[in-house]
Amino acid sequence: MQPTRLIAVVGPTASGKTDLGIQLAQELDAEIISADSMQIYRGMDIGTAKPTTAEQSAVPHHLIDILNPDKPYNAGKFADDADDVILKLASKGKAALLLGGTGLYLRALFHGIIPVPDI
Numbered sequence: 001m002q003p004t005r006l007i008a009v010v011g012p013t014a015s016g017k018t019d020l021g022i023q024l025a026q027e028l029d030a031e032i033i034s035a036d037s038m039q040i041y042r043g044m045d046i047g048t049a050k051p052t053t054a055e056q057s058a059v060p061h062h063l064i065d066i067l068n069p070d071k072p073y074n075a076g077k078f079a080d081d082a083d084d085v086i087l088k089l090a091s092k093g094k095a096a097l098l099l100g101g102t103g104l105y106l107r108a109l110f111h112g113i114i115p116v117p118d119i
Contacts, residue, residue: 072118079112
């Protein structure tokens with residue numbers, strides 16, 4: 001298997017990450033992994049700057065709308081889920097483009113997190 005190509009576009013809401021991320025993903029044959037703590041929830045489109053249906057159709061997106069808002073999620077779970085997607089993309093020879101602004105999620109993915117029991 002080839003080394004995993006991992007690109008990160010991070011920053012605050014409304015800073016242009018989505019447009020840049022889609023453009024980069026298209027140029028680099030990458031798929032996008034949302035690293036936004038609110039975009040994982042279904043129905044939370046307002047206030048999260050969630051990519052539109054058209055934007056999500058332009059490039060495959062992962063970890064968007066995966067849970068209902070009443071379900072718990074945390075940085076450790078994100079790290080596990082994102083790692084699974086990154087490995088799947090690597091096995092297909094594709095780059096992964098992390099896109100979002102939740103720093104704790106990114107730190108957990110890159111540096112790990114202390115395992116704690118579910119609450």
